[in-house]
Amino acid sequence: MTIHEERWNELADVKDELAARNWFPGTSGNVSIKVSDDPLRFYVSASGKDKTKRTAEDFLLVDEEGKAVEQTSLKASAETGIHCEVYKLTDAGCCLHVHTVDNNLISELYGDAGKITFKEQELIKAFGIWEEDGSITVPIVKNHADLEKLSQAVAEVITPETKAVLIRNHGITVWGKNAFEAKKHLEAFEFLFSYMIKLQSLALLNKKHKFNSFGGVKYGTFKIS
Numbered sequence: 650m651t652i653h654e655e656r657w658n659e660l661a662d663v664k665d666e667l668a669a670r671n672w673f674p675g676t677s678g679n680v681s682i683k684v685s686d687d688p689l690r691f692y693v694s695a696s697g698k699d700k701t702k703r704t705a706e707d708f709l710l711v712d713e714e715g716k717a718v719e720q721t722s723l724k725a726s727a728e729t730g731i732h733c734e735v736y737k738l739t740d741a742g743c744c745l746h747v748h749t750v751d752n753n754l755i756s757e758l759y760g761d762a763g764k765i766t767f768k769e770q771e772l773i774k775a776f777g778i779w780e781e782d783g784s785i786t787v788p789i790v791k792n793h794a795d796l797e798k799l800s801q802a803v804a805e806v807i808t809p810e811t812k813a814v815l816i817r818n819h820g821i822t823v824w825g826k827n828a829f830e831a832k833k834h835l836e837a838f839e840f841l842f843s844y845m846i847k848l849q850s851l852a853l854l855n856k857k858h859k860f861n862s863f864g865g866v867k868y869g870t871f872k873i874s
């Protein structure tokens with residue numbers, strides 16, 4: 650099998666796994682995998698496809714500007730520019746973008762703060778963070794309609810520690826050194842988002858009904874009393 654075929658299959662497999670979780674509603678989402686560094690070449694999903702289906706026309710090979718490098722009638726994902734920035738600024742080998750209700754809610758709840766930080770959570774070990782007081786921060790950027798601007802906004806918040814960026818009321822872009830790691834990071838973030846939403850919903854209910862079972866313990870960003 651050639652390296653191109655290997656990468657294609659890896660990307661198709663991870664796409665199937667995310668589809669099985671219903672993480673591509675309404676044709677949303679896009680995925681990519683790096684094939685070479687110099688020159689930068691990566692497979693990216695074709696735009697507007699039903700990402701729950703596996704076909705021979707799911708991906709196309711693009712260059713560092715997101716332009717197709719082979720003759721094709723396929724159009725690269727509208728958000729290919731974001732994948733280009735991720736590959737240029739990090740050591741990512743695979744980049745995944747999904748829209749979920751949980752990642753949209755978190756992006757809205759913490760959008761004004763411009764970031765969300767998780768700490769004292771076992772699952773941050775999925776990001777290689779093993780320290781007692783370790784934390785992981787996900788920056789949140791505005792969902793610019795201009796996709797050039799959007800790619801730029803994402804690029805501006807990427808630091809060496811960044812593993813994902815949330816786009817407000819849109820979705821998450823997450824990466825890893827290969828498809829396995831990118832999926833691990835995505836699953837871990839979605840777990841943390843879901844946890845935070847449930848915790849905050851319980852806290853709100855608790856406040857409303859003056860049911861004081863949490864006893865003034867500080868949870869996340871607000872105090873429950």
Ligand SMILES: CSC[C@@H](O)[C@@H](O)C(=O)COP(=O)(O)O
Nearest residue numbers: 675676677678679696697726727
């Ligand atoms: C159909 S809504 C989603 C799109 O606007 C976009 O945000 C998206 O994630 C998918 O775009 P695509 O061009 O298919 O990669």
Ligand SMILES: [Zn+2]
Nearest residue numbers: 677678746820
């Ligand atoms: Zn999107």
